[in-house]
Amino acid sequence: MADDQGRRAHTGRRRNEEAARAILRAARELLERGDGAGVSVDAIAAAAGVGKQTIYRWWPSKSDLLLDALVEGARGLAPAPDEGDLGSDLAAFLTATFRGARDPAVAAALRQVAAEAQRDPRAAGLLRSFTEDRRRVLRGLLERAAARGELSPAADLDLLVDQAYGVLWYRLLIGHAPLTEAAAAALAAALARQATASP
Amino acid sequence: MADDQGRRAHTGRRRNEEAARAILRAARELLERGDGAGVSVDAIAAAAGVGKQTIYRWWPSKSDLLLDALVEGARGLAPAPDEGDLGSDLAAFLTATFRGARDPAVAAALRQVAAEAQRDPRAAGLLRSFTEDRRRVLRGLLERAAARGELSPAADLDLLVDQAYGVLWYRLLIGHAPLTEAAAAALAAALARQATASP
DNA sequence: TTTTGTCGGAACTAATCGTCTCGACAATCG
DNA sequence: CGATTGTCGAGACGATTAGTTCCGACAAAA
Incomplete structure (x- = not known):
């Protein structure tokens, strides 16, 4: 220790x-x-x-502490699956991600840090690096699928990442719908359909 | 008056x-x-x-005032186009919506109300009704396209709405990417591809 | 003219973050 | 061992902010 x-x-x-x-x-x-x-x-x-x-x-500020509590609570949810199929990889990753964000402590920390990030540039930077890390994991998953030729050449990887995490944050912060496993599966299917569809 | x-x-x-x-x-x-x-x-x-x-x-609270300033600033951006084509309707609507949210006063009000909604249930309710209104407009646009038979039967209208506004709020609150017209057009094209792709 | 409710202005309460001070204590060095 | 150094729990303090309350002045109606 x-x-x-x-x-x-x-x-x-x-x-x-x-x-x-x-x-x-x-x-x-x-x-x-x-x-x-x-x-x-x-x-x-x-x-x-x-x-x-x-x-x-x-911890230099409250936001740092909350982000630490967050990371500790979300431990083990980081790795992206790599089974060789976009649909199942995406479904597994988004299901695990939604489940992690449904943890009450994790959800509360995410919401509070996001709220403080709107006022405090320091908290904004912290939140930004946190989300960048998560984006990179999902983007890696998509890049592997692209390398396997599973994606349409028109697919915009960054936009796909924005759509996935956008739904997560939107539901988390507005609260109009829950982060259920069914929602994660539907989102994964929709994104896979979009990424593989020809333009 | x-x-x-x-x-x-x-x-x-x-x-x-x-x-x-x-x-x-x-x-x-x-x-x-x-x-x-x-x-x-x-x-x-x-x-x-x-x-x-x-x-x-x-105004009963600061959030009510900010939301009023918001609505006044976003006036005229509400109507959804109806030209009889999903792709162009979606592109026009999302471009106008992103442009509205790029207005500094509107963006600041949205961010501040969203931040307060994470602490104050009253602000959360206000924000919820505001977003519900906007969701209804976009959902109506999608429903008209569905009535014209433009959408795949597998398309989930609420999920499409979540993705569109999800990207908007995600970029607005995290700030990793701007709400450009190009981004709106790309998002519209991606969602149209997803909605029309066969499962 | 009296009553009534809004006006600008400011004091006040309560919550909160982050800093600073205090005496107590523990670990290291001479 | 004894002095130095830095952390400990506890809490006062300054600064900021949302929302409330009081004040004297004023305007509109009865």
Whole structure:
């Protein structure tokens, strides 16, 4: 567990990783229990039995903390399948992605970070790199299908990625429809039909 | 300009509609000038030369005011074309919609209302009815094409609407790509291909 | 002229993020 | 061992903001 110790001389008390873990755990629990309302840093500190200063010693801002809680909650959902067929790969990936975003803590963190990104350029940058990572995974899946000759030459990979994640974010932030597995499967089928259709 | 006067007995000073117009105008100007940061009610009141009380006499919350400024800014973009061809109707509608959302004041209002909707259920409801209206317009366009037999029986109209507005909101809120006319045209072509492709 | 409700202006409450201070404590160095 | 250094929990503090309330002035109707 102690792998990133600095190599320079270091005197004084060491940071307590247990405190950081307690903070992350409290953040996830509050995000999960939060009834649509935002989670405050004070509430996280109180729930973790920790001073606010300790939070800001580990994370530079609330958005960083929420994004960390997010990444931890979404762990294992990253890899894109590669079974050699666009339709099934896309269905598997979107189903897993929708399922991850349906987790209450993950959904709340995504929504709160997205909300803060509209005001705070720092949060906007964080969210942007997070989404870029996810885009790259899906784009890789599509590129493999294109290399196999499964896609129409008219297919626009970036637009396909926008359509997939667009539906996810749109439903997540507006809330007019749920992120069900059926919706993921239908979206995968629709995108595969579009990508393979001749212009 | 005085068309919605109450019919009941009314004593006392009348509300000054000029003040309401000044407030809306100030809100739009601040949204346009705002550098990504949010617009505060105090700033709007000061810019309009108006007391905050006057703002809250006309609008129950900041979100209502922003949504009003939004609707006023997006006026005239509502109607869906009906030229009898799915491809050109979709391209015209999405181009006009993207152009409307590219207006700085409209974009800022959309982003700020969306951000507040993640915390405030009242703002969420407002945003939901706004988006429902827009969804209905696009859905009507698709239904007319379906009635003309232009769509594959496998086409899912609501999913198509989700994809169109999904790309719009995703780009608007994440900011990884602009809402250009070229993007609108490409999206329209892609959705038309998807909707007409046989399963 | 009196009553009634809006006007601009400003003080006020409450929530929130992030900074700073405090005494206590732990780890390292001399 | 003892001094130094940096983290700990706890909380005060400044800044910002949404929304409420009070104030004296004013306008429109009774």
